[in-house]
Amino acid sequence: MNRSPSRLAAAALLFAIMAGAALAPLYARFVSRTDPFRSTPMALVAGRPVLADNPGTGGTPGLGVTPIGPAWRAPYLLGADNLGRDVAARLLYGGRLSLGVAAAATALSLLGGTLAGALAGFAGGLVDKIISALIDLLWAFPVYLLAISLSIVLVNEGLHLGPLTLEADNPLLPILIIGLVYVPYVARPVRAEMIALQSQDYVEAAIATGGTRLHLLRRHLLPALRPTLASLLPILAAMALLTEAALSILGLGIQPPAASWGTLLADGQSLLYTRPLVALAPGLAIATTVLSLNLLTDRTP
Numbered sequence: 070m071n072r073s074p075s076r077l078a079a080a081a082l083l084f085a086i087m088a089g090a091a092l093a094p095l096y097a098r099f100v101s102r103t104d105p106f107r108s109t110p111m112a113l114v115a116g117r118p119v120l121a122d123n124p125g126t127g128g129t130p131g132l133g134v135t136p137i138g139p140a141w142r143a144p145y146l147l148g149a150d151n152l153g154r155d156v157a158a159r160l161l162y163g164g165r166l167s168l169g170v171a172a173a174a175t176a177l178s179l180l181g182g183t184l185a186g187a188l189a190g191f192a193g194g195l196v197d198k199i200i201s202a203l204i205d206l207l208w209a210f211p212v213y214l215l216a217i218s219l220s221i222v223l224v225n226e227g228l229h230l231g232p233l234t235l236e237a238d239n240p241l242l243p244i245l246i247i248g249l250v251y252v253p254y255v256a257r258p259v260r261a262e263m264i265a266l267q268s269q270d271y272v273e274a275a276i277a278t279g280g281t282r283l284h285l286l287r288r289h290l291l292p293a294l295r296p297t298l299a300s301l302l303p304i305l306a307a308m309a310l311l312t313e314a315a316l317s318i319l320g321l322g323i324q325p326p327a328a329s330w331g332t333l334l335a336d337g338q339s340l341l342y343t344r345p346l347v348a349l350a351p352g353l354a355i356a357t358t359v360l361s362l363n364l365l366t367d368r369t370p
Contacts, residue, residue, distance in 0.1 A: 079364035086358055090164030097158040101144045105158035106326050112153060114145055119153040135343050150336050150347050159328050160350050166329040168358070170244055170322075171310040177248030178305055179298060182255020187294065189256070190263025191286060201260070208253040216312055219246045220321035238324040243316055247309050254308075255301055262297050266290050300366060307362040314355055330355050 089096075097105055103112075110120040119137050136149035139156075146157040189200035207215070223242050228235040235241050266272060267290070275285055310330075316322030317331025325332060330351040337348025 093161035174247035178251040186256035186259030
């Protein structure tokens with residue numbers, strides 16, 4: 070089967086990003102030789118302090134402090150942030166968490182949306198009406214408004230459901246929130262596809278030969294949903310990655326000291342005019358990953 074060059078390039082680029090994130094501990098230990106989660110304001114790089122006072126501040130602590138810029142070699146390949154931490158090492162570690170949250174949230178959305186949509190489309194009647202009403206209720210809320218609203222409540226109080234307790238800094242919270250808000254984006258097309266499949270000739274033939282409804286669902290209908298789910302997967306992953314970044318920038322997603330691309334963007338906002346690479350690096354990583362995921366849906370022969 071022919072594959073478009075754009076899809077092959079996107080797959081290669083996405084693999085490189087994932088590999089770089091997976092190798093983050095090795096980079097920090099053997100290349101950077103720094104702890105990306107520990108402040109090092111007194112460290113020296115080639116005789117220069119990682120954090121230095123700007124001229125004219127009179128050495129006043131906390132005023133005019135600028136981190137070292139990109140060294141273009143390890144350590145501090147991309148410079149330091151406002152706490153003296155290696156940006157390159159944190160970028161790789163942030164990729165691990167951002168990609169992990171996006172992947173888990175995407176899997177949760179696909180699972181929940183497939184179950185809800187397939188059940189609604191297959192059962193029909195009252196079951197379809199109830200599930201469709203719940204899906205439409207979630208669909209009525211703008212994604213980011215719903216995600217932010219849920220995050221505000223859960224980040225402040227955590228999640229307590231019987232024996233299950235998730236504190237505000239638990240990465241499972243943004244996974245659950247992002248996975249929930251994108252369930253309708255899977256359930257609606259799956260429901261429509263399930264209804265359409267039941268009118269196909271091969272399905273009617275299976276019913277005519279005595280196939281049970283469970284057999285029909287397991288052997289014919291659910292396998293036929295794979296192309297629909299495969300086309301939704303990269304789009305959902307891209308949206309989940311953007312949502313995680315947006316929540317983390319607002320302080321409602323991944324909580325410090327953990328690092329994600331969103332938290333790195335938030336850390337770099339105060340350095341845009343002095344060390345813009347602190348914010349540009351995670352921003353470019355997010356944009357490149359999202360672009361790669363979108364190109365994977367290219368159907369050009």
